[in-house]
Structure formats: structure tokens, C-alpha cells
Amino acid sequence: MTAVTLAAPGAALRYAPPIEAELDHLAATLGAVPALAERYPLRWLAVQLLEGDEQLLAEAESLGGPAVTAALAASRERLAPHYGEDLDVALVDQRYRFVHALAGQALTRPAAPPLTLSDRIDQVVTHRWLGIPIFLALMWVVFKITTDVTAPFVDWIDATLSGPVSGWVAALLSAAGLGGSWVEALLVDGVIAGVGGVLVFVPVLLALYFALALLEDSGYMARAAFVMDRLMHALGLHGKSFLPMIVGFGCSVPAIYATRTLDSRRDRILTGLLVPFMSCSARLPVYVLIAAIFFPAHAGLVIFALYLTGIAVAIVIGMLLRRTLFRKQPPAPFVLELPPYRLPTLRGVWRQMWERTAAFVRKATTIILATSIVVWLLLAVPVRGEGRFADTPVEQSAFAAVAGAAAPIFAPLGFGAWETSGALLTGFVAKEVVVSTLGQTYAVAAAEEEAVTPTTFGEDLLGIAGGLVSATGEALRALPGVVGITLEAPEEETAPEGLAAAVQAGFEASSGGHGALAALAFLVFVLLYTPCMTAVAAARHEFGSRWMWVSIVGQFVVAWLVALLVFQGGRLLGG
Amino acid sequence: MRELTIALAGNPNVGKSTVFNALTGLHQHVGNWPGKTVERKEGRLILGAHQITVVDLPGTYSLAARSLEEQIARDFIVRERPDAVVNVLDAANLERNLYLTAQLLEAEARLVLALNMADVAAARGLRLNPEALAAALGAPVVVMTASKGQGLAELKAALRDLVAASGRRAAAATLKEVAR
Known part of the structure; x- marks a missing residue:
């Protein structure tokens, strides 16, 4: 390796003669201010002032007084005929020319630069026309994996929890002399139904985080940000904003913290306000449940459309915000490093899947357990009728009273029933609670109808193991469908039963016979409304109380308006 | 002996942290998450009789x-005026x-240029001409591959020369003061 030392005088960067003349003038004026001359190199300070550095301008004017202001104005005036409004651009441009010439001296490039594997992949993946279709195709694959491939495991966990596990708890309580008491009701209908209803989505999250980890670790995520830069600029955002946005598909909370990677406060806040419109994974359980009930044949398509709707709303809101609240602040330029592609390691991918899913489960067993119990208590306390504690009809409970009071707000959207408004209320605690609350409000009424065949512990274990094996088989058969190949004939639609039937009947009733449309409006509302309290707390931490309230109120209004558009618009179109 | 300060400046992902570790021997995590080096990192470097504080500036x-x-x-370079700035560059870019x-x-x-990742540049068929760069900038230029420990001795030597010159200048300045 070589080291070269030369004592030649620095070949300073020279600008065009008219600029140099003004730099000399300015440096002389600035040099007359001792406080400035002591603190800054004068020529450098003059360059910054001409380039329009507001912070230094304020400092120079406060220390140097009107003389500095006048000298700067005079210099700008004399330079205006040469460069017009674009003096700052001219300075940067001339600096780049200097750099280009310098690089030309210091570097000999090979006639035909050898392409690395990364370069060759990038030629396709970041291609002008192919880039965005490839990006969308990859997103499509991710969501097929999280819906179709995981579905058998979801069913398996659900069956295990609602069947054998609930049975064991009931048997244990009977042995302790508590059979049929409110304790059993609390454990089976509150704890197992609530937390269990969330745990069934662990396979969905594992799959989602698996896909995200692959995209991140391979280096594709940075390309996605690059490819999406043009779209991000349409939002008045930085291409880097796309990273938090993508993280937002997993969870809004880390996404809001990920806005720290952005350079300007304007970009951070604007991105932070738009992140919750990216449909987080906790909302996915709601989509999966409702879409499976109302649109069984097109569930994947409906869910994909919801994700796109979130993006579209973010685009519109972003443009509105840019022209209103953020009008005065221009966006920062886009610089993004594209790391070379790497093969993701199994260990790295597994660690991310595990840590993120474990964080979700921890949340499920603390916040959500508490909410489930509160909701169960509200359901257990009678406010009307003849019911006793833990033995009251749902429609006479305290929960129905609270939710019923809020229901009229949602009537124009087609889901003004207390069951759905109650679920939306608890959804503020965490979005996935919407599912467990729906499970409680609708299924509590239907629970008695199920006939239970007594089984032994051994039979239960065999049944659980057998269920896992067949779920794995089904998931493997669903894999080719991820890229659009269907090996099997589509399953015949089965009539929804239990919860599904109750939810369907509820939406039909509240919408005056437009159940599917109301369900769609409900899904759109869940997609867009006020983020969960954890995300709100993160927003407050990062951006302050004021922006937190903008997020809480603003998103509720946006969600209400868009859902109204879907329901009433759909009815006008004859849906 | 006057306390000397050297700053490390450079773009993100150019191996600045590796150079910092090699100079100071201070253990430090090397990562490339944006904003990772926002906090100020300092280390000590002994060059001959000089104790030097090395400050790792954020990648920009x-x-x-x-x-x-x-x-x-910027504030560090302009206001604190370190005795030298080691500008670490990715030679491949x-x-x-x-x-x-x-x-x-x-x-x-007062710059010392460290053209890092020379191995990557060579693999891409790029031929570096450090002499021309040094002549054009009037600053010492060192070609190195910090990840393999290559070029570190040369960097230290360049810094030692600079420190010696700075000592002479400081002495001359003191003499002028006294004479006045």
C-alpha cells in the first residue's frame, strides 16, 4: 500500500469568476465582525450564506448586523443576472464539476467495468419498467404465504384451543368443585377465548416476519425503497420513508421508531403520520376473519385490495398534508446506499421471526389478556333485565350499553350494531382484539348450541398431533398456489357456522340487507382508523402530544369518511 | 505537550468504524444502521510523544x-477545528x-485522505492514482484496506508527519506571540 505526501499548496476549489468576486466581497465584510472571524473560516462562511444556509444566515446577521444583510443582498443582486434563482444549484454544480475533474485525475476506470452479481441482479430488479411490477409481485407472494399457507395451522390451533384445552380447563375446575361457576365462565369465555383468539394468528405472523426477514437480509428492501422513490416523491416524501412504511406492514410501533432513519424532522413527522395507513399485521386477523365469512372465494384478493387501499389513502393524505400543514418545508434530497446482495442466513431469519413474534405474544398475554377480562366483566355485569353476574344475556350487559351508546356513529357506515362498535372500541387497545371481542360478543350467545362429545385426555392428544400432521400436509399443498399455480380444484364453499353465521347475520341486520357491503366498509374502517394505543404512545414519544392528537383524531375522521364512501357509494351503485 | 485532536469523517458505509477501531484499539460495534453513529465516539491514539484524541464523526x-x-x-469540523481530519473514502465509489x-x-x-476498500476497487478493475490526488489536493493520500489491516501503518505515518508539522507550526506561532 502506498502513502504519498506532498507539500504543494492546496488546489482550492474555485468557483466561476463572478461567484469568486462575491465570495471575496463577503469574506471581507464578514471578516470585519470579530465574533464571526474567530468562529468560522470566512470564505467557507461566505459560501454557505450564498448557498442559503438559514441557520448560519441568522447567526451571521445577529452577530454582524445590517452590514452583513446588505452585503449579502448586494452580492445576490449582482449574481442574479448570471444564475437567477438557482445560485445554490450553481454552487453545488460547480463543486460537482471540481469533484468530477478530481476523480478523473485520481482514477482510471477499466474500459468495460466487470459487472458483479449484485450489479446484474440490480439491472433487472431496479429496472425502470420492471422494478415496480417485481416489487408488487414479491408483495403478492408475501401475502399469499401469510394467508393461504398458514391457514391450516390457524385452524389447527383454533380447534385445539376451543376443543381439548377448553375441555381440560372445565374438567379441572369440575374436579375442584367449580364446574359451571363464574370462574369457569371467566377462564373459558374470557381468558381462553380472548387470548386464544389472538394466539391462533401466531402462524400468520411467523410467516409474515419470515418473508420480511428474507427481504431485509437479502438486501432487497433497500432496492424496494429505491424503486419506490418516484412514488415517495409524489407524496413529497424521501425514498427512505419507504422503509418505515414497509416496516409498518408488520407493526406501526417499530415503523414509527424507524422514522428516526430519516434526516429532516418534516420527513419524520409526515412519514410517522402516514405509517399507520400501512396495514399492520395485527389488522390482518380482522381481515382474515371477515373476508373468510363474506368473501370466501376471494379472501386473498379482498385482503390484497385492502393493503393497496391503505397505500392509496396514504398517498392522498400525504399530498394533502404536504400542501397544508407542511407547505413551507421542502423535501430533503434522496440518498440511499444499496448494499450488495447477500444470502440470508437461517439463523438471522429465525431470530427475527422469533423475536418479533415473541414480542407480539408477550403483548397478547398482557394488554390483550387485560382487555379480554375487562370486556368479559362488562359482559358479565347486568345493567338491564333479570340476569345475575356472569349469567346475563349479552344484550342486557354493561358492554352492550357502552357499545350501544357509540353505535349510532357507525350507522351511516352500515355497521351500527353494538357488537361491531364494541369490537372497534376495544380495537384501540390493540387491533387484533377486534377479533377476540367479535368472538365474545357474537359467540357468547351461540356457545350453548354446540354439543360436546366427551373424550379422554389420550384421545385429545392424539387428535391434536393428527391435526398438526394434516395441517402441515395442507400447507405444503397450498405452497404452489403462492405463485398462482393451483394443484387442486377449489374447495366447495361450506356454509359458515357458529361465529361466522352470527357475524354474517349481524352485518346483514345492521346494514338493512347489504351485509357484504357493510363488511367491506367495516374492513376499510379497521384498516384506516385510529392506531392502537401502543402506536399512539410511540407517536407521542417521537413527535410530541400535538402530532399524537392529529394522528388520533385525523385517522378516525379519514376512516369514517372512506368507509362512508364505500358503503353509501356501493349502495348507490346497486351493490 | 499540547493535546491534539483528530476527527474521522466520511460517507456512511466506508469502513470508518473499522479505521477508528484500528487506530484506537477501542472495541466498538461495526454496523450500518442509519444513524447508528450519531453519538460521539472517542478513542486514544499514541503517536510518538503525542497523545491524540480521535473523534469518530457520524457518516455523512x-x-x-x-x-x-x-x-x-459540520459543527465539529468548523467550530472545534481538529488538528487533522482523516477523510475515509470508499475507493470503489x-x-x-x-x-x-x-x-x-x-x-x-487539514486533511489526510484514506482511500479505503482498495481491494474492492481493484476487483472492479479501478486503478487508483494517489499521487495525482495528493498533488491536486495538497494533502497526504493513503491507500488502504482497513478490513484486512492493510495501509494502517502508512496512515499512522502520515498522521505522525502531520502532527510533527503541526507541532512546528504551533512553536512558530508561539515564537511570533512572544516576539510581539
Whole structure:
């Protein structure tokens, strides 16, 4: 390796003669201010002032007084005929020319630069026309994996929890002399139904985080940000904003913290306000449940459309915000490093899947357990009728009273029933609670109808193991469908039963016979409304109380308006 | 003996942290999450009789104070006036990296250029001409591959020369003061 030392005088960067003349003038004026001359190199300070550095301008004017202001104005005036409004651009441009010439001296490039594997992949993946279709195709694959491939495991966990596990708890309580008491009701209908209803989505999250980890670790995520830069600029955002946005598909909370990677406060806040419109994974359980009930044949398509709707709303809101609240602040330029592609390691991918899913489960067993119990208590306390504690009809409970009071707000959207408004209320605690609350409000009424065949512990274990094996088989058969190949004939639609039937009947009733449309409006509302309290707390931490309230109120209004558009618009179109 | 300060400046992902570790021997995590080096990192370097504080500045593409990182880097270079600035560059992306160099030059920093990742540049068929660069900038230029420990001795030697010259200048300045 070589080291070269030369004592030649620095070949300073020279600008065009008219600029140099003004730099000399300015440096002389600035040099007359001792406080400035002591603190800054004068020529450098003059360059910054001409380039329009507001912070230094304020400092120079406060220390140097009107003389500095006048000298700067005079210099700008004399330079205006040469460069017009674009003096700052001219300075940067001339600096780049200097750099280009310098690089030309210091570097000999090979006639035909050898392409690395990364370069060759990038030629396709970041291609002008192919880039965005490839990006969308990859997103499509991710969501097929999280819906179709995981579905058998979801069913398996659900069956295990609602069947054998609930049975064991009931048997244990009977042995302790508590059979049929409110304790059993609390454990089976509150704890197992609530937390269990969330745990069934662990396979969905594992799959989602698996896909995200692959995209991140391979280096594709940075390309996605690059490819999406043009779209991000349409939002008045930085291409880097796309990273938090993508993280937002997993969870809004880390996404809001990920806005720290952005350079300007304007970009951070604007991105932070738009992140919750990216449909987080906790909302996915709601989509999966409702879409499976109302649109069984097109569930994947409906869910994909919801994700796109979130993006579209973010685009519109972003443009509105840019022209209103953020009008005065221009966006920062886009610089993004594209790391070379790497093969993701199994260990790295597994660690991310595990840590993120474990964080979700921890949340499920603390916040959500508490909410489930509160909701169960509200359901257990009678406010009307003849019911006793833990033995009251749902429609006479305290929960129905609270939710019923809020229901009229949602009537124009087609889901003004207390069951759905109650679920939306608890959804503020965490979005996935919407599912467990729906499970409680609708299924509590239907629970008695199920006939239970007594089984032994051994039979239960065999049944659980057998269920896992067949779920794995089904998931493997669903894999080719991820890229659009269907090996099997589509399953015949089965009539929804239990919860599904109750939810369907509820939406039909509240919408005056437009159940599917109301369900769609409900899904759109869940997609867009006020983020969960954890995300709100993160927003407050990062951006302050004021922006937190903008997020809480603003998103509720946006969600209400868009859902109204879907329901009433759909009815006008004859849906 | 006067306490000397050297700053490390450069774009993100150019191996600046590796150079910092090699100079100071201080254990430090090397990562490339944006904003990772926002906090100020310091280490000690002994060069002959000199104790030198080495400050690792945040990785930036420019010195315009648009971001927190750029603000930190710029304020340090312009206001604290370190005795030398080691500008670490990715030799495989020289032109892009030289923009920061131009701004450092303009800020009247006393530069030492470290053209890092020379192995990657060589693999891409790039031929570096450090002599021409040194002549054009009037600053010492060291070619190195910090990840393999190559070029570190040369960097230290260049710094030692600079420190010696700075000592002579300081002495001359003191003499002038006294004479006055």
C-alpha cells in the first residue's frame, strides 16, 4: 500500500469568476465582525450564506448586523443576472464539476467495468419498467404465504384451543368443585377465548416476519425503497420513508421508531403520520376473519385490495398534508446506499421471526389478556333485565350499553350494531382484539348450541398431533398456489357456522340487507382508523402530544369518511 | 505537550468504524444502521510523544446541515477545528465520496485522505492514482484496506508527519506571540 505526501499548496476549489468576486466581497465584510472571524473560516462562511444556509444566515446577521444583510443582498443582486434563482444549484454544480475533474485525475476506470452479481441482479430488479411490477409481485407472494399457507395451522390451533384445552380447563375446575361457576365462565369465555383468539394468528405472523426477514437480509428492501422513490416523491416524501412504511406492514410501533432513519424532522413527522395507513399485521386477523365469512372465494384478493387501499389513502393524505400543514418545508434530497446482495442466513431469519413474534405474544398475554377480562366483566355485569353476574344475556350487559351508546356513529357506515362498535372500541387497545371481542360478543350467545362429545385426555392428544400432521400436509399443498399455480380444484364453499353465521347475520341486520357491503366498509374502517394505543404512545414519544392528537383524531375522521364512501357509494351503485 | 485532536469523517458505509477501531484499539460495534453513529465516539491514539484524541464523526454524504448527523459533523469540523481530519473514502465509489472531501477542503480542514476498500476497487478493475490526488489536493493520500489491516501503518505515518508539522507550526506561532 502506498502513502504519498506532498507539500504543494492546496488546489482550492474555485468557483466561476463572478461567484469568486462575491465570495471575496463577503469574506471581507464578514471578516470585519470579530465574533464571526474567530468562529468560522470566512470564505467557507461566505459560501454557505450564498448557498442559503438559514441557520448560519441568522447567526451571521445577529452577530454582524445590517452590514452583513446588505452585503449579502448586494452580492445576490449582482449574481442574479448570471444564475437567477438557482445560485445554490450553481454552487453545488460547480463543486460537482471540481469533484468530477478530481476523480478523473485520481482514477482510471477499466474500459468495460466487470459487472458483479449484485450489479446484474440490480439491472433487472431496479429496472425502470420492471422494478415496480417485481416489487408488487414479491408483495403478492408475501401475502399469499401469510394467508393461504398458514391457514391450516390457524385452524389447527383454533380447534385445539376451543376443543381439548377448553375441555381440560372445565374438567379441572369440575374436579375442584367449580364446574359451571363464574370462574369457569371467566377462564373459558374470557381468558381462553380472548387470548386464544389472538394466539391462533401466531402462524400468520411467523410467516409474515419470515418473508420480511428474507427481504431485509437479502438486501432487497433497500432496492424496494429505491424503486419506490418516484412514488415517495409524489407524496413529497424521501425514498427512505419507504422503509418505515414497509416496516409498518408488520407493526406501526417499530415503523414509527424507524422514522428516526430519516434526516429532516418534516420527513419524520409526515412519514410517522402516514405509517399507520400501512396495514399492520395485527389488522390482518380482522381481515382474515371477515373476508373468510363474506368473501370466501376471494379472501386473498379482498385482503390484497385492502393493503393497496391503505397505500392509496396514504398517498392522498400525504399530498394533502404536504400542501397544508407542511407547505413551507421542502423535501430533503434522496440518498440511499444499496448494499450488495447477500444470502440470508437461517439463523438471522429465525431470530427475527422469533423475536418479533415473541414480542407480539408477550403483548397478547398482557394488554390483550387485560382487555379480554375487562370486556368479559362488562359482559358479565347486568345493567338491564333479570340476569345475575356472569349469567346475563349479552344484550342486557354493561358492554352492550357502552357499545350501544357509540353505535349510532357507525350507522351511516352500515355497521351500527353494538357488537361491531364494541369490537372497534376495544380495537384501540390493540387491533387484533377486534377479533377476540367479535368472538365474545357474537359467540357468547351461540356457545350453548354446540354439543360436546366427551373424550379422554389420550384421545385429545392424539387428535391434536393428527391435526398438526394434516395441517402441515395442507400447507405444503397450498405452497404452489403462492405463485398462482393451483394443484387442486377449489374447495366447495361450506356454509359458515357458529361465529361466522352470527357475524354474517349481524352485518346483514345492521346494514338493512347489504351485509357484504357493510363488511367491506367495516374492513376499510379497521384498516384506516385510529392506531392502537401502543402506536399512539410511540407517536407521542417521537413527535410530541400535538402530532399524537392529529394522528388520533385525523385517522378516525379519514376512516369514517372512506368507509362512508364505500358503503353509501356501493349502495348507490346497486351493490 | 499540547493535546491534539483528530476527527474521522466520511460517507456512511466506508469502513470508518473499522479505521477508528484500528487506530484506537477501542472495541466498538461495526454496523450500518442509519444513524447508528450519531453519538460521539472517542478513542486514544499514541503517536510518538503525542497523545491524540480521535473523534469518530457520524457518516455523512455532505456537510450541508440538513440532518442531525451533518450538523454534528459540520459543527465539529468548523467550530472545534481538529488538528487533522482523516477523510475515509470508499475507493470503489471515489467520485461520490469526493464531494464530502471538496466540502471539507472548503471548510479549511487539514486533511489526510484514506482511500479505503482498495481491494474492492481493484476487483472492479479501478486503478487508483494517489499521487495525482495528493498533488491536486495538497494533502497526504493513503491507500488502504482497513478490513484486512492493510495501509494502517502508512496512515499512522502520515498522521505522525502531520502532527510533527503541526507541532512546528504551533512553536512558530508561539515564537511570533512572544516576539510581539
